[in-house]
Amino acid sequence: MARPTIADIATRAGVSKGAVSFALNGRPGVSDATRERILKIAEQMSWRPHSAARALGASRVDSVGMVIARPARTLGVEPFFAHLLSGVQSGLSAESISLQLLIVEDTAAEIEVYRRWASEHRVDGVILVDLTVKDPRVEALKALELPAVVIGGRGGKGALASVWADDRDAMLSIVEYLAALGHRRIAHVAGTPNFQHTQRRIRAVRDAAPRLGLLDAPSLTTDFSDAEGAAITRKLLSQPDRPTAIVYDSDVMAVAGLGVAMEMGVSVPGDLSIVAFDDSILTQLMHPALTALSRDTFDFGRQAAEVLLQTIADPGTVINRRSADPVLTVRESTAPPA
Amino acid sequence: MARPTIADIATRAGVSKGAVSFALNGRPGVSDATRERILKIAEQMSWRPHSAARALGASRVDSVGMVIARPARTLGVEPFFAHLLSGVQSGLSAESISLQLLIVEDTAAEIEVYRRWASEHRVDGVILVDLTVKDPRVEALKALELPAVVIGGRGGKGALASVWADDRDAMLSIVEYLAALGHRRIAHVAGTPNFQHTQRRIRAVRDAAPRLGLLDAPSLTTDFSDAEGAAITRKLLSQPDRPTAIVYDSDVMAVAGLGVAMEMGVSVPGDLSIVAFDDSILTQLMHPALTALSRDTFDFGRQAAEVLLQTIADPGTVINRRSADPVLTVRESTAPPA
């Protein structure tokens, strides 16, 4: 027999389909003896549930979705997503829930995907990344009644569940470290302006500046691309009063910035200190290796999966879980100013 | 009404469920007038098929799977996979087929996933990457009768469908280019030895060496990691008769190698030319920017999706499609030897 169904098992065990279903799902309705017998037979016949059949009956598909709305070009280099993904999967695999991944161009397309997933019952819930300030996805998901968890940003007042880290504290620790080294001119090459985490980081820099006696602490936004990272760096380093330290919101931009510095003959860390707000193999490949903020991205993903599963199980309560705080890994790209 | 079913449509249209099914799937059995009417009503009620119900009835889930067996750590930096993924999705989205992605540790786990997917009917077919010499996955997939397409390597004699590029010719073009510049000592830092494409590339170097009058052309295998790439480079550059050019099997290793050269005071391209057998934003971020072999990875993925869908539709014929040949993009890291 190619693929046994519960009916086959029922026949073999001399019981009804219903009894088999109860036994296999560990719910009351059969005696321990019968349950044992059924489980053994199922094992023997190497039975596995037919996902579609189960989905149809139980109206739950054991599958969650994740859409990433960034151009594939920049995506690949960002180790962030690969780690996040692995973490999410590890959190899901315990319950043998599968993950649907989709890369799309923009938020409009992303919402369209949610709409389709909801109407076709393809996923039980979704994981959101890159939350923006007035994010239309939150509204859309609530309208669709699709359980969701936001990664890296609070889901709004009682709106969506979330898993987040303290970007503000993290940014403060970077700026304080640089100030302690003696830097007074620090620039911040930020990411996409409407991302919530970008905003929080910018605010952190702005708030800390007077307290730390910084002369100048501009935050300049980009699209997270290496190109803009490089362009902004070139502009910053061409100024008469150029910064002695630059903080980049991503490792890719930091690497691009390092390249520009070398090209312009600005020595790192002699003339310029560089810090990346995200760590990965990239920062370690460089010469000098970059000082970077390390976050446990894998764990981030794992927690997001957990929270999502809880949200699916009990849509009533909204969980906002704070994950481990990031730490600054000091390497060769930072030193006291000349 | 929250989610209309075909029964609802049938009632509204005053026809039977069957008629609605025929109309919505564009198959004969209803008149054009009725079909028109049914489609309009379905549109109005914004009906969408329930994926599980369709899967159960039609025994086809409109979903394909892809498992990547590499440590997440190296995965993230490889832009290769992000591009491939986007390509695959673009090929699938036309038929609105969804993609399941899974990252696992090793091949054993990968096969286990295939087994589960097959028994739970979660996917209609799978896409394979990183084919090894005597790949156990081929056998496993045939046993499971799961349609599959291999990316970047022939599926074996009549075994599995495939989409491949000519690695041999590509490697030849690199070596010939370096030889034409005047290099006679060329080293090849290869990838995992049991990958088929690694073998093909090694063979290409070995075969071309005598014809091009190369004094030495060793191929050294690695695990594709930056660490081993760096280690091997250090060893190569410490030799008395060190190579004047090194070809790396991946962009990540090439970048690591460039770092080692700089560290050892070996100037690139003055004392050493570097070529990466894979292009991405990484190679362009470096200083000097790396000469690299560019492949249309996106298109690769797109074609793989196409071939897989054809294979699913008609499991009889085995397609082996050759994709566009890669081209060498010359940048700043290559020059005639000193």
Added chain:
DNA sequence: TGGATTTGATAAACCGGTATAGCTCCCGAA
């Protein structure tokens, strides 16, 4: 000891589609 409750199990409905057998009506050919 007898009625109430619990336990263990069954049969059947159901989820939302697809596939098929069969029915009616109409047309054309013999």
Added chain:
DNA sequence: TTCGGGAGCTATACCGGTTTATCAAATCCA
């Protein structure tokens, strides 16, 4: 005039599970 056959549609079985109503037997309690 009759019969064959196709077009257009309906009714129904079916896919493989889950869930509920039902029921007999066992158990409990007074």
